[in-house]
Amino acid sequence: MPDNLVEIKNLKKYFLVNKSWISRRFEYIKAVDNISFSIKKGETFGLVGETGSGKTTTGQLISRLLIPTSGKILFDNIDLTNLSERKLKPLRKNFQMIFQNPISALDPRMTVKQIIIEPLNVFFPEISLEEKENVVLNILKDVGLNEYFLNKYPYELSGGQNQRVAIARGLILKPKFLILDEPTSALDVSIQAQIINLIKKIKKEYELTYLFISHDLSIINYLADRVGVMYLGKIIELGPTYNVFTNPLHPYTQALLSSVPKLDITEKREKEIILEGEIPSPRNIPSGCRFRNRCPYQMNICSLNEPFLKEIEKDHFVACHLY
Amino acid sequence: MINNQNIRINKFLKNLRYLNLIILNRIAFISIIIIFIFIIIGVLAPIISPYPLQGEGAPNLAARLQPPSINHLFGTDQYGRDILSRIFFGIQTALIEGVSVVMLGIIIGVPLGIIAGYYGGKTDEIIMRITDMFLAFPYLLLALIIVATLGSGLINVIIALSITWWPWYTRIARAQTVSLKARPFVLSAKLLGMNSIKIILRHILPNSFTPIIIQGTLDFAGVILSAAGLSFLGIGIKEPMADLGLMISEGQTYFLYYWWVATFPGLILLIIAIAFNLLGDSLRDILDPKYQKRRILQIQIKSEKFNE
């Protein structure tokens, strides 16, 4: 039984806005509002949601780019939550992040070689330059590039090539855990497939665990073992990808799946679920169940009580009063 | 296998690339030539001036207010001094002023701006409010106060101008820092546990150079003009030191019959200011990495006409 590499317990991140000195009123954006889940070693955990769902913020909290307002983050049984930067630094080589837009994820003034070698300079300054260069060359091969790219600048490369460089930089410290935040959303369709294949390949080769954040359900379905669906800062459904996608319990998940355009003409489109209304602003979260304004099954209890995650079938959790 | 030799050669070629681009951009090229000439003049003024002692201020009352001639290409001023030599020394003064004020402005202003932008919060507030205070101060008033307390002269002109100029660099540096701070490549550096100072020096500063350099180049002209203005009003450089503004000011009185006393210094001042302005403008293009690629190809295109 693989143990949990990452454990999130009651994680919250509230951003303070509009601190009015006069009336002493504080307004919060509840970007992440009490979520809990764990990621097993070796699995790919998918986090799905639209704008304002809090999925990107979650990624930044786990990687400690942000400090949680409350809750716990456990990595390999070490409590990262309130660790000082000094104590955190040696641990950082165990987890890295790949961002969405490859061109802005690389320092435009650095060459590919400088970009990829930087992590080595930070963590292993004692190693000779020659050895570091060797490691860089090997990583380049692993991501499908070669030494031709070493002296190039990011603006000279295509989107796909830049993303490979970003992945090489993420891998060079041989981390255990990678957070991928929409790594293919900014790429052309035909390049997306190449990068997705690369992501699969290196997971095996480097024995990685993934947190894959995306709004694209087809990619999540293809890559993720388990998935969490987020809406306005909460996880509203959680479980193995196969279960969640073939038997979506939460009305939001059902609508999300329904909105994925079907590529197969022959498929008869089953009941099309189109949600009415807009996604509420994170400043103005509805009382009770935050999805109730758009939910086709809204009941009285939905405006009074917030539903909590309940296990409906094995390992498959949903937060909804329908159950 | 990567060869250390290759790395050194590549670095050299990389720097040559900038040189190439400057040559390619005609405006930048001409302004650089002009500025280069001025620098040579300024540095070598005592050596290449036809009448170095007069340039430094020694009078020659026998030859007062003589029109331009073979002996005195630009004529002589009211003390009989060769105006060409005076101009050479005036250029020297102008360059010293320009370099000093811009350097001081950058050294004081940029770190403050970066700190304000990077750390945000109260630090940001405090620094920016102080910056605003200095920005609100008209340089003329400040220069008057300083001259009144410390006296006139080159050093005090530099001090007065630096105090008014640094806030602009703070603003620019802060704006750049704030925009860079949120970019994924900075987050990526944070993920390595790099401390703030390292991130600022390695990632934020190099990416902030461009607007600062451009501003600095444009400011050069502004500083020289401002210093000339102070001297013109009598609160800057004083006799016997040579300063273009001072020369214009003194030449005013004689302008009706002895036009050359004010005109030539004025023309030179104009040329210097224009040259630096043009350079600043074209630098903006040159320093943009995407521009490099376009210009190099443009040469190829020009040689093969577009085929319809």
Next chain:
Amino acid sequence: MNNEIILELENFSVKYYTVDGVINAINNINLKIKKGEMIGIAGESGCGKSTLGYGIIKLLPYNAKIYGKILFDGEDLTLKNEKEMQKIRGGKISMVFQDPMTSLNPLYRVKDQFLRILKIHKKMDKEKGLAYAKELLKEVELPDPEQILESFPYELSGGMQQRVMIAMALSSDPELIIADEPTTAIDATIQAQILRLLKKLNKERNLSIILITHNLGIIIETCNRVVIMYAGNIVESGPIEKVFLNPLHPYTQALLYSIPHIEKTNKDKDLPTIPGEVPNLLNLPKGCVFYPRCKYAMEICKENSPKLIEYENDHLIQCHLFNKSK
């Protein structure tokens, strides 16, 4: 949908003259669009689909040159000058852009932007204009049109902004709407709403819509016909049932299969990919543009550009694999 043709592109090309050289953005294409038809133009970046959209209404940058004919309403638009084009744009042909945040003027309230358009194209005064604007906002399914009219664009969500854009596009009773990636910047659940809206408008108003997008799924959901573009060429076109059920061109096939499909795709296998990169439009090799990446490449593909031929009724293909000429 009858068979009346409202827009026809004849030997249509667009070249960009740049410091880097001549970019052949669109290479001699022919296209007919019927009245009431919803046609999708699909392709990746650089294929020329956006240039096509903007080119039809001649809204290209100064260094672009248009060749060929754009026949609309019995006239050739390439012969029209800028003033005449301004009457047509936002008039008989409207456009909906990708990012509504940047297409709506952030400084003016929605009602002011409406009134301006209505004054120019429909010569309506303030009272009539506002009433008409309210009707349009209702038609695009916006609740509380009065509130929307009073708002500034930044006060509205992405989906609402896009609906406002669509309403503005409808205000002149256009015959044709060109929509350039209208849902790319919008969330999935809102995207579904917008697409449903476009379908409704297409049916109710018998409005022809050109939907430009890289998302094949959207085209399958909403359009009647599809045109697949690659490096400035139309490589395949036809009714969606024909093209997506039986994709002929290797690029179309590769594109379809490289997108992970929720039920069909085998998770244990790698996604099928198209090797290589999109070609550099500055230096297009002779022969078929897709040759370097095609797994069925033959000798003839290297030398000759294939022509667009009709494979079966209305299903056009540009590929040497289907050259019936022997």
